[in-house]
Amino acid sequence: MKLATRVRKFPFWSWVWFILGVLYFVLPLLATFEFSLTMERDMIGFKAYQKAFADKDFWSTFGYSIFLAAMTIIVSIILIVPTAYWIRLRLPEARRLVEFITLLPFVIPAIILVFGLIRVYSSPVTIPFTEIPLGQPLTNFKFGTNVLIVGGYMVLGLPYMYRSVDTGMRTVDVRTLTEAAQSLGANWYVVVARVILPNIRTALLSGALLTFAIVVGEVVLASFLGVNTFGPYLFLLGQHRAYEPAALTFTTFLLTWAAMGIIQLITGGQGQASGAH
Amino acid sequence: MAHLALSNVSKLYGDFSAVSDFNLEVEKGEFVSFLGPSGCGKTTTLRMIAGFELPTAGVVSIDDVDITNKAPSQRNVGMVFQAYALFPNMTVAQNIGFGLRIRKEPENAVKQRVAEMLALIHLEQKGNSYPYQLSGGQQQRVALARALAIRPQVLLLDEPLSALDAKIRVALRAEIRAIQRELGITAIYVTHDQEEALSISDRIVVMYEGRIEQVGTPFQIYNFPETNFVAGFVGTLNTAEAEVIDSARGLVSMDGVQFVSSDDLSGSKKGDKVRMSVRPERFSFASEQKKDNVLDCTIENITFLGSVVRIQVKIGSTKFNMDTFNNPFLELPKIGDKDQVTCSKEAVLVLDS
Amino acid sequence: MTQTALPASRMRTPRSKLRNWIGVIPFFLFAILFIFLPSVRLFIGSFTNEAGQFTFENLVELFSQDYIRNSYLLSIQISAVTALGGGIFGFLLAYSVTVGGLPNSLRSALVTFSGVASNFAGVPLAFAFVATLGRTGFVTVVLKEVFGVSIYDAGFNLYSFLGLSLTYMYFQFPLMVLVMTPALDGLKKEWREAAENLGANTVQYWLRIALPILLPSMLGAMILLFGNAFGAYATAYALTGGRLPIITIQIGAQVRGDVLHNPNLGNAMAMGMVFIMAISLAGYSWLQGKTERWLR
Numbered sequence: 001m002k003l004a005t006r007v008r009k010f011p012f013w014s015w016v017w018f019i020l021g022v023l024y025f026v027l028p029l030l031a032t033f034e035f036s037l038t039m040e041r042d043m044i045g046f047k048a049y050q051k052a053f054a055d056k057d058f059w060s061t062f063g064y065s066i067f068l069a070a071m072t073i074i075v076s077i078i079l080i081v082p083t084a085y086w087i088r089l090r091l092p093e094a095r096r097l098v099e100f101i102t103l104l105p106f107v108i109p110a111i112i113l114v115f116g117l118i119r120v121y122s123s124p125v126t127i128p129f130t131e132i133p134l135g136q137p138l139t140n141f142k143f144g145t146n147v148l149i150v151g152g153y154m155v156l157g158l159p160y161m162y163r164s165v166d167t168g169m170r171t172v173d174v175r176t177l178t179e180a181a182q183s184l185g186a187n188w189y190v191v192v193a194r195v196i197l198p199n200i201r202t203a204l205l206s207g208a209l210l211t212f213a214i215v216v217g218e219v220v221l222a223s224f225l226g227v228n229t230f231g232p233y234l235f236l237l238g239q240h241r242a243y244e245p246a247a248l249t250f251t252t253f254l255l256t257w258a259a260m261g262i263i264q265l266i267t268g269g270q271g272q273a274s275g276a277h
Numbered sequence: 278m279a280h281l282a283l284s285n286v287s288k289l290y291g292d293f294s295a296v297s298d299f300n301l302e303v304e305k306g307e308f309v310s311f312l313g314p315s316g317c318g319k320t321t322t323l324r325m326i327a328g329f330e331l332p333t334a335g336v337v338s339i340d341d342v343d344i345t346n347k348a349p350s351q352r353n354v355g356m357v358f359q360a361y362a363l364f365p366n367m368t369v370a371q372n373i374g375f376g377l378r379i380r381k382e383p384e385n386a387v388k389q390r391v392a393e394m395l396a397l398i399h400l401e402q403k404g405n406s407y408p409y410q411l412s413g414g415q416q417q418r419v420a421l422a423r424a425l426a427i428r429p430q431v432l433l434l435d436e437p438l439s440a441l442d443a444k445i446r447v448a449l450r451a452e453i454r455a456i457q458r459e460l461g462i463t464a465i466y467v468t469h470d471q472e473e474a475l476s477i478s479d480r481i482v483v484m485y486e487g488r489i490e491q492v493g494t495p496f497q498i499y500n501f502p503e504t505n506f507v508a509g510f511v512g513t514l515n516t517a518e519a520e521v522i523d524s525a526r527g528l529v530s531m532d533g534v535q536f537v538s539s540d541d542l543s544g545s546k547k548g549d550k551v552r553m554s555v556r557p558e559r560f561s562f563a564s565e566q567k568k569d570n571v572l573d574c575t576i577e578n579i580t581f582l583g584s585v586v587r588i589q590v591k592i593g594s595t596k597f598n599m600d601t602f603n604n605p606f607l608e609l610p611k612i613g614d615k616d617q618v619t620c621s622k623e624a625v626l627v628l629d630s
Numbered sequence: 631m632t633q634t635a636l637p638a639s640r641m642r643t644p645r646s647k648l649r650n651w652i653g654v655i656p657f658f659l660f661a662i663l664f665i666f667l668p669s670v671r672l673f674i675g676s677f678t679n680e681a682g683q684f685t686f687e688n689l690v691e692l693f694s695q696d697y698i699r700n701s702y703l704l705s706i707q708i709s710a711v712t713a714l715g716g717g718i719f720g721f722l723l724a725y726s727v728t729v730g731g732l733p734n735s736l737r738s739a740l741v742t743f744s745g746v747a748s749n750f751a752g753v754p755l756a757f758a759f760v761a762t763l764g765r766t767g768f769v770t771v772v773l774k775e776v777f778g779v780s781i782y783d784a785g786f787n788l789y790s791f792l793g794l795s796l797t798y799m800y801f802q803f804p805l806m807v808l809v810m811t812p813a814l815d816g817l818k819k820e821w822r823e824a825a826e827n828l829g830a831n832t833v834q835y836w837l838r839i840a841l842p843i844l845l846p847s848m849l850g851a852m853i854l855l856f857g858n859a860f861g862a863y864a865t866a867y868a869l870t871g872g873r874l875p876i877i878t879i880q881i882g883a884q885v886r887g888d889v890l891h892n893p894n895l896g897n898a899m900a901m902g903m904v905f906i907m908a909i910s911l912a913g914y915s916w917l918q919g920k921t922e923r924w925l926r
Contacts, residue, residue: 014730017722021740021803025747028758028800031768035761079656086653094654101661107907108669109861111878112900115885116668119675119897151664213749219864224885235753235868246761249754253746260745264738329823349826356827362820365924366842375838376828409924427828 029253036246048243049251058248061233062216068146068229069215072153073208076161079154081204084165085196088174102162105155110220113155117148118224145225152221157211164210168203169196202266209259217252280305280463281326281431286335288321295321296487299335303465308457310466310474313484314510319467320435322484326465327356327433339430355424359436361416363408369419370395370404376427394422397456414445421453425460432457432464438473446470450477471511475499483507500556505628508554515597519553519627521545529553529627532593537569538625552628557587559624560599563617570622576614590618669904675897688898697875698899705877706906708791709859712798717852719799720806728814729840741811744804751801756868759797763788789870797869798862802855809854813847816925843924850917857910861903877903 039048052058087094105113121144174196181191197204219231234252238245281303288296296318303309311319324330326337328349337345344352355376363372373394377387395401398418408416417437424432434453438446454477457464468474474481475495483490483498483506491498491507502508509516519531524542528535531553538553545551563571574590574597586609588599599618601607610616679685692698727737750758762769765782773779787793817840825835863878872879877899884896 009731011726011731014726014732017719017726017730018732018736018740021719021723021726024799024803025743027769028755028762031762032758034768079660083654083657091650091654094651098654098657101657101665103911104661104665104669106857107904107911108665109863109878109903109907111861111863111881111885112672112903113668115881115896115900116672117664118885119893120667120671151660154660155664210749217749217752217754219753219868220882224882231753231864234757238753238757238868245757249757249761252754253750253758256749257743257746260742260749263745264742327823327827329826349823350829350831352827353829354827356824358820358824360818360820362818362824364821364824364839364843366839375825375830379829379834407924423824423828 029250032246032250032253036243036250039243046247048247052244052247052251055244057233061228062230064228065216065230068150068153068227069212071146071150072157072215073211075150076154076157076211077204077208080158080162080165081197081200082192084162084169085174085192088169089178098162102159105158108155110152110156110218113152114221114224117152117221121148145227149221149225149227152225153211153215153218156218156221157207157214160210160214161207164203164207165200168200172199174199206263206267209263213256213259217256280307280340281465282336282338283322283326284336284338286322286325286332286337288318288325288330289333294487296325296332298488300489301482301492303463305463306461308454308464308466308477308479310468310478310481311484312468312471312474312481312511313490314469316486317484318487319469319482319484323433323435323465323467326431327354328352353427353429354431354433355427355429357417357420357424357432357434357437359439361408361413361420361440363416363419363423365408368405368407369400369411372408372419373423373426375423380427390426394426397425397459398422398452413441414449417441417449418452421456425456425462430463432462434464434466436467436469438468439470446473453477475511483510485510502626502628505552508626508628513557513598514554515557516552516554517595517597519551521547521549521551523547527622527627529625532595534572534593536572536625537622538627539622540625540627542627554626554628555597555620555624557598557600559620560590560597560618561601561620563619566619568619568621570625571617571619574616574618576610576612576616578612579609590616592618672897672900672904675894676901678894678897680892680894688892688895689902691895692898692902698877698880698895701875701877701880702902702906704791704875705860708795708798708876709856712795712802712859713852713855715795716799716802716806716855717848720803720851720855721810721848723803724807724810724814728811729817737811740807744807747804748801748808751862752864753868755797755800755865759788759793759800759869763793763796789873791874794866794869794874797865798859802859805855805858806851809851810844810847813844813851813921817843846917846921846924850914850921853910853914853917857907857914860910861907 036048037044037046039045039051083098087098108116177195177199178191181195186195216230218229219235221227222229223232223235234245234248237248281301283299283301286296286299287294299318299322301309311322313319321330325332328344328347328351332345335345336343339352339354363369364375367375370391374387374391377390382390391404392401395404398421400415400418400422403411403415403419408419411419417440420437437453438449441449450473453466466474466478475498478495480492480494481498482492485506491503493501498507499512502511505516508514517531519529519536521542522528522530522535524545524547527538527540527542529538529542529551530536536553561568572592574592576588577591577596578589580587580589581603584603585600586603588601588609590597590599597618676688677684677686679687692702723740726732727740759767761767763781763786764770765788767788770781773781788796821839821843822835825839830838861878863882866874866876866879867882872883881896881899881903884893884899
């Protein structure tokens with residue numbers, strides 16, 4: 001809201017707050033960047049970056065993070081899109097319950113989630129209330145652990161992904177689109193693939209990017225479940241080295257900026273926050 | 278002595294001229310409407326009176342006091358907004374009393390005034406309600422009360438009824454007019470709805486593209502429009518191109534059909550192209566009574582509109598609408614019939630093309 | 631004539647209610663496996679003692695054991711401080727780019743950056759602040775060499791409550807900005823004009839109209855900030871290495887190595903956290919509802 005054109009005073013205090021804010025946000029980034037450039041004594045250079053990117057552990061953990069992010073995004077989409085669609089079309093009664101569920105991750109921070117997951121899945125799976133075992137604890141298997149962590153990541157990303165998809169569907173009014181398509185003779189497959197999905201592309205992309213940002217930076221689930229992703233790697237690196245972590249930190253920042261910038265571009269202005277870790 | 282006066286007021290946004298050469302004198306207690314389509318500058322002018330826009334040139338004065346550069350909070354004009362603009366965090370009573378409390382009036386004076394206002398708008402029971410609990414029409418009445426509570430010199434209303442349903446609009450505009458009359462307060466009313474303006478104003482200022490087209494009473498504006506725009510904007514109108522045949526006798530020819538008009542054509546000469554207009558209700562069937570113009574026509578279409586029957590006739594090669602009051606015992610012609618219609622020479626308006 | 635109308639069963643018809651619920655089974659299954667089961671397990675565990683019987687002991691210990699109670703208090707303190715500080719300054723930032731009159735380009739830059747900064751939390755954020763305010767950090771050094779002020783000598787320590795709070799602000803400010811920007815947009819221009827028209831000046835407008843209208847959103851946002859800080863783990867761990875015993879760090883230690891020798895106590899601690907977060911979320915929802923009702 002801009003004041004009516006009557007008086008154009010110079011917004012002094014606004015500039016004060018804004019500049020203070022800029023200072024606060026920029027200084028740490030500057031400090032990190034400056035530090036990352038001083039690996040070689042008395043010289044400004046990108047040696048820290050070179051060394052960081054030369055480390056094959058970096059690539060394996062970062063790559064693994066990306067892989068897990070991709071899995072999370074794909075499974076999330078497969079789970080959430082049909083659910084949101086179904087609720088809009090056939091089951092509005094479930095809406096409140098489902099929305100409540102998507103709020104639960106806000107009440108269950110990562111540390112609690114991983115605690116619960118470990119409690120449940122690191123003991124042998126039994127038929128409830130008995131001691132009869134059905135299978136080995138999931139955490140005994142690498143595949144099992146991966147399933148766990150993808151599930152955990154899906155939980156963390158659930159509020160944002162669901163809300164994004166749901167809003168996208170509401171904006172294009174999928175119910176009317178579906179009826180229009182059906183009256184023209186389209187079967188379900190065509191409706192979903194050629195009418196619904198293309199129209200919620202923006203929402204999907206936005207949700208996917210946010211999930212990506214969450215997963216790649218995530219450290220709690222990964223370290224407690226013993227999965228070798230980028231988060232724990234960066235933390236460990238910080239225990240032993242000084243310059244490479246700074247270089248990677250700055251790179252992480254640039255990556256996150258890129259992801260958010262893309263979201264901003266495609267959604268035209270709705271910022272998205274994923275909160276503290 | 279004018280109560281509210283605008284002299285040579287204009288407003289420029291860069292190159293764009295939103296308002297130009299605006300001159301108006303309003304008497305105390307007068308109800309004046311600014312009427313025109315979107316973008317004609319009526320709201321801008323109103324906002325200059327309120328103080329939310331600064332004129333690029335010209336003077337605004339109330340009671341001979343120059344207020345052109347005064348801050349909006351210092352002008353003592355009351356404004357009613359299109360979107361009501363009631364403060365959502367305050368009750369109706371608190372909204373109405375807001376201006377008085379700002380002026381630090383004693384609390385019991387405020388309470389009394391608020392009660393007066395609530396009675397004026399017939400919402401005595403709603404004092405403790407919040408805006409969101411009220412209907413649109415009720416909210417607008419509260420907005421009116423809020424503006425009137427401070428005893429302003431001038432009341433400004435910016436399309437106050439546009440957001441409301443048609444039925445409420447009609448009821449509320451009458452109520453606004455009644456209150457204004459009762460309080461004797463000078464009022465400026467902006468609207469794009471010509472029926473609204475015609476029904477409640479003492480005078481109407483018709484505006485188009487930033488300029489005043491015509492100022493006059495509703496009767497004058499409707500029956501004696503001075504420009505093409507006013508003629509077309511206010512009421513329905515039949516209009517066609519014509520050529521002057523005899524300027525002394527007021528004869529014009531449209532499609533070869535001759536019309537006589539009482540308008541002054543001395544400024545034109547034979548052969549000049551003009552625009553000729555006749556209001557639909559000024560036509561009647563020649564079989565009832567012959568007036569100055571008797572025209573042969575063919576019946577093209579008959580539309581029953583309720584109280585009015587609209588008959589489309591073809592004169593020459595041009596279609597005209599003729600409106601006549603519904604009369605269950607009148608025999609209407611059939612489509613395709615040949616007939617004669619008539620109108621007086623005063624009914625034929627000749628305006629420059 | 632070709633049959634263009636579809637058979638009735640294709641269109642929306644009232645099917646038996648039960649069949650309709652089939653479509654949401656996968657989602658509920660996921661929720662059960664990954665949300666409800668873990669939560670219920672923790673919940674039940676907190677009421678169980680070592681012998682497997684029902685008990686309130688664990689809950690009592692939450693209050694009676696000093697170190698647990700103090701952990702909660704510390705977490706609440708840091709969450710409250712960063713919620714308040716983050717709330718105030720975040721509001722001022724949001725104000726400056728909306729009502730405050732700064733150019734629109736700055737507004738989108740701030741909103742985008744806020745999205746970035748709030749995702750930057752965790753290990754990278756901790757490292758960045760070490761590089762800034764650590765013993766040899768950029769700002770520390772500049773203050774010393776340029777202004778002659780040695781903050782560490784004066785008692786400042788990044789790895790402390792103050793340091794952690796400063797670090798938390800990096801995602802608290804942005805979150806406040808993201809929530810308050812739309813709320814400030816919701817301040818209709820007409821309210822300001824109506825107030826002016828009735829004789830109010832800027833201060834009166836803000837005190838009597840704008841701030842009261844914004845208050846539910848602001849409080850709701852600050853509650854959100856509270857919950858945000860309360861549940862944070864990685865930033866604190868990466869920065870202070872567990873030295874600052876906030877409740878999340880305690881729980882983390884418990885998950886790692888059962889330091890309490892009573893796994894059910896850990897469950898209780900976790901449930902205590904969830905309880906506090908749930909109250910926060912409820913408070914936030916209630917305030918949201920109130921705002922929406924007013925501003926219909």
